[in-house]
Amino acid sequence: MTREEIIKPENLVYRRTPVLTDNVMHYCPGCGHGTVHRLIAEVIEEMGIQDKTIGVAPVGCSVLAYNYFDVDFVEAAHGRAPAVATAIKRLHQNHFVFTYQGDGDLAAIGTGETIHACNRGENIVIIFVNNGIYGMTGGQMAPTTLPNMKTSTSPYGRDVEVMGPPLKITELVAQLPGTYYVTRQAVYTPALVRKAKKAIRQAFENQKLNKGVSFVEIVSNCNSGWKLTPVKSNEWLEENMLPFYPLGDIKVPAKEV
Amino acid sequence: MAFKGTLIIDTEKCKGCGVCIIGCPQKCIALGKKVNKKGYNHLEIIEDTCIGCANCAVVCPDGVIEVYKVKV
Amino acid sequence: MAKEIRLMKGNEAVAEGAIRCGCDGYFGYPITPQSEILEYLTVQNPYPKTGMVVLQAESETASINMVYGGAACAKKVMTSSSSPGISLMQEGLSYIAGAELPALCVNVVRGGPGLGTIQPSQADYFQTVKGGGHGDYKLITLAPASVQEMYDFVGLGFDLAFKYRNPVMILSDGLIGQVMEKVEIDDYTPRWTDEYIAEKFPWAMIGKPASRGHNIVTSLELDSAKQEQVNLRLQAKYKVCEENEVRYETFQVEDADILLVAYGSSARISQKVIELCRAQGLKVGLLRPITLWPFPTKAINEISKHVKGILTVEMSAGQMVEDVRLAVGCAVPVKHYGRFGGIIPTPTEIVEAIKTF
Numbered sequence: 001m002t003r004e005e006i007i008k009p010e011n012l013v014y015r016r017t018p019v020l021t022d023n024v025m026h027y028c029p030g031c032g033h034g035t036v037h038r039l040i041a042e043v044i045e046e047m048g049i050q051d052k053t054i055g056v057a058p059v060g061c062s063v064l065a066y067n068y069f070d071v072d073f074v075e076a077a078h079g080r081a082p083a084v085a086t087a088i089k090r091l092h093q094n095h096f097v098f099t100y101q102g103d104g105d106l107a108a109i110g111t112g113e114t115i116h117a118c119n120r121g122e123n124i125v126i127i128f129v130n131n132g133i134y135g136m137t138g139g140q141m142a143p144t145t146l147p148n149m150k151t152s153t154s155p156y157g158r159d160v161e162v163m164g165p166p167l168k169i170t171e172l173v174a175q176l177p178g179t180y181y182v183t184r185q186a187v188y189t190p191a192l193v194r195k196a197k198k199a200i201r202q203a204f205e206n207q208k209l210n211k212g213v214s215f216v217e218i219v220s221n222c223n224s225g226w227k228l229t230p231v232k233s234n235e236w237l238e239e240n241m242l243p244f245y246p247l248g249d250i251k252v253p254a255k256e257v
Numbered sequence: 258m259a260f261k262g263t264l265i266i267d268t269e270k271c272k273g274c275g276v277c278i279i280g281c282p283q284k285c286i287a288l289g290k291k292v293n294k295k296g297y298n299h300l301e302i303i304e305d306t307c308i309g310c311a312n313c314a315v316v317c318p319d320g321v322i323e324v325y326k327v328k329v
Numbered sequence: 330m331a332k333e334i335r336l337m338k339g340n341e342a343v344a345e346g347a348i349r350c351g352c353d354g355y356f357g358y359p360i361t362p363q364s365e366i367l368e369y370l371t372v373q374n375p376y377p378k379t380g381m382v383v384l385q386a387e388s389e390t391a392s393i394n395m396v397y398g399g400a401a402c403a404k405k406v407m408t409s410s411s412s413p414g415i416s417l418m419q420e421g422l423s424y425i426a427g428a429e430l431p432a433l434c435v436n437v438v439r440g441g442p443g444l445g446t447i448q449p450s451q452a453d454y455f456q457t458v459k460g461g462g463h464g465d466y467k468l469i470t471l472a473p474a475s476v477q478e479m480y481d482f483v484g485l486g487f488d489l490a491f492k493y494r495n496p497v498m499i500l501s502d503g504l505i506g507q508v509m510e511k512v513e514i515d516d517y518t519p520r521w522t523d524e525y526i527a528e529k530f531p532w533a534m535i536g537k538p539a540s541r542g543h544n545i546v547t548s549l550e551l552d553s554a555k556q557e558q559v560n561l562r563l564q565a566k567y568k569v570c571e572e573n574e575v576r577y578e579t580f581q582v583e584d585a586d587i588l589l590v591a592y593g594s595s596a597r598i599s600q601k602v603i604e605l606c607r608a609q610g611l612k613v614g615l616l617r618p619i620t621l622w623p624f625p626t627k628a629i630n631e632i633s634k635h636v637k638g639i640l641t642v643e644m645s646a647g648q649m650v651e652d653v654r655l656a657v658g659c660a661v662p663v664k665h666y667g668r669f670g671g672i673i674p675t676p677t678e679i680v681e682a683i684k685t686f
């Protein structure tokens with residue numbers, strides 16, 4: 001069978017979702033941000049909620065996320081996305097509102113907004129991309145930087161005696177009654193991508209229930225900040241990030257009886 | 258059941274990161290010698306053994322792979 | 330039909346004005362001397378009646394960013410605070426101005442710097458009209474001098490905010506926030522429907538229908554040539570605003586030898602000063618700027634041509650006086666009389682200052 005015979009509309013098994021725009025993403029080759037964007041966009045497409053979704057972009061590498069999603073999008077100040085999303089959701093209660101944030105944005109400068117949006121149980125989705133570093137500003141230490149991990153502001157490795165240990169904000173928000181679903185995923189293998197997509201889908205579905213925040217952490221890579229090739233960065237992620245940030249659900253909705 | 262698949266790769270948008278290659282069960286894709294306008298060695302099909310599993314497409318950060326398959 | 334009249338505090342009038350003018354959301358954090366705004370709103374609980382959302386935020390930073398989110402949806406949203414809280418909001422105000430969103434903010438000013446006092450002050454003039462946050466932007470600034478104006482300026486503020494897609498500041502002070510006066514109250518204006526918003530404000534976050542591209546609200550532009558264009562567009566908008574929105578009132582300026590320039594509480598006190606002076610044969614008049622930006626530069630310049638001197642009265646070390654000097658040049662002497670740190674000047678001490686002008 002020739003290639004031409006296979007490439008027919010009825011044989012299509014995977015294509016780029018139209019909920020992403022045609023713009024070429026500015027991310028470094030192999031950066032997980034692109035994959036996470038695609039999964040969110042696929043979920044929006046599959047749920048048929050493009051006309052009811054409003055996204056909130058952070059300050060960080062994904063500051064331009066609004067150029068890649070073909071949905072209405074607000075760019076928030078650094079760390080403030082949960083506050084911005086709070087108002088949008090309260091004023092558009094039937095819409096699907098999500099924030100997309102990096103670890104510096106969500107777990108350093110925006111810690112207050114994150115915790116309080118979660119504690120109030122805002123009926124939003126928070127997508128938290130944890131790459132353990134400040135990608136956008138050139139690889140400085142983040143609240144999530146691993147112990148002894150070298151960054152441009154921890155050049156001899158993160159000294160936990162001086163800087164404290166990495167902040168497991170996801171475990172922290174799981175303690176709050178306002179979070180309904182809290183999970184940690186990754187996107188560097190096909191199987192993990194498929195699982196992560198299911199988690200994102202569940203998070204968006206949860207918004208229909210009005211039960212509080214659905215919080216999806218994605219442990220991701222920053223090959224530029226980590227100074228590794230894309231493939232090596234994913235290996236490093238598996239070996240170093242995952243033992244500290246284990247994958248899986250942290251808080252799942254209690255089964256209704 | 259066996260499947261035969263193939264890909265359409267948007268080579269101009271491929272960034273040559275290679276993360277798609279790792280998960281291919283057939284080892285039928287690789288980065289080629291040719292570079293695109295951005296200067297990246299883009300992805301190519303190297304063997305005619307693709308089974309259309311879409312593993313490559315789902316991990317591609319830039320969403321540049323389209324997958325087709327038929328039952329054989 | 331005769332309007333309803335109520336005796337209210339200035340802060341309560343702001344809150345009632347918001348409910349009545351079809352406001353969609355208030356987001357705020359307590360601080361003296363304006364906590365009554367949030368308290369009054371939570372007591373009234375307008376949500377079941379008008380659909381207005383009232384939310385106590387975790388900080389002023391969160392409040393102003395909630396306002397940013399609501400404004401991005403072209404909803405009539407507002408916040409209020411007092412000086413230290415307004416300082417925390419400067420980043421958000423800059424973003425709102427940069428993204429060209431309509432929003433209303435009320436500052437019931439107290440004495441500073443730092444934690445300062447909880448008593449009235451006008452020392453946030455510079456912060457408000459010179460751009461307290463980063464970048465070249467302007468806040469349309471309304472300065473109420475009565476409880477009635479506290480009420481009226483909420484509706485007016487929203488009108489101006491939407492007309493210019495720009496943040497509006499009501500710059501009040503602890504005196505007007507706390508004093509009780511009679512207020513004429515309007516009927517309820519219904520909140521805008523989502524259909525109306527979609528039609529009137531095509532830029533609003535409302536969910537992308539198939540019929541248009543996605544809307545983006547941002548203040549980011551990586552290309553500096555484009556960012557310069559953004560700035561030029563903003564400056565052009567500010568110019569239109571300066572040409573059309575200057576508001577002020579004058580009292581007995583026609584024959585005045587000395588012109589007082591004062592806004593807000595100081596303008597109220599200055600009216601008393603005119604009475605005292607005129608009784609003693611001193612010809613004193615008053616110009617009260619109602620908009621602090623755009624500033625009544627031309628009007629002050631005109632009046633300066635037939636007075637011998639100008640005295641600004643401010644509860645600050647002298648901030649607005651700089652704009653008065655810019656308006657007047659060297660034509661006549663421009664002096665400042667001020668008390669600060671929460672002290673309200675008495676009419677008598679101002680009369681003395683006029684005598685020794």
Ligand SMILES: Cc1ncc(C[n+]2csc(CCOP(=O)(O)OP(=O)(O)O)c2C)c(N)n1
Nearest residue numbers: 059060061078102103104105133134135136
């Ligand atoms: C108020 C403020 N402080 C600092 C910055 C600079 N800044 C931009 S992005 C960033 C960190 C981003 O890191 P993260 O949130 O982890 O996202 P990533 O880039 O890694 O995806 C910082 C510090 C800013 N834009 N605004």
Ligand code: SF4
Nearest residue numbers: 028031061135222223
């Ligand atoms: S700097 Fe890091 S996080 Fe940013 S795009 Fe590059 S790899 Fe991704």
Ligand code: SF4
Nearest residue numbers: 281307308310311313
């Ligand atoms: S579809 Fe599957 S078999 Fe075909 S190239 Fe991609 S990963 Fe390999």
Ligand code: SF4
Nearest residue numbers: 271272274275277317
């Ligand atoms: S993952 Fe995508 S961008 Fe990277 S090499 Fe493969 S096709 Fe190209």
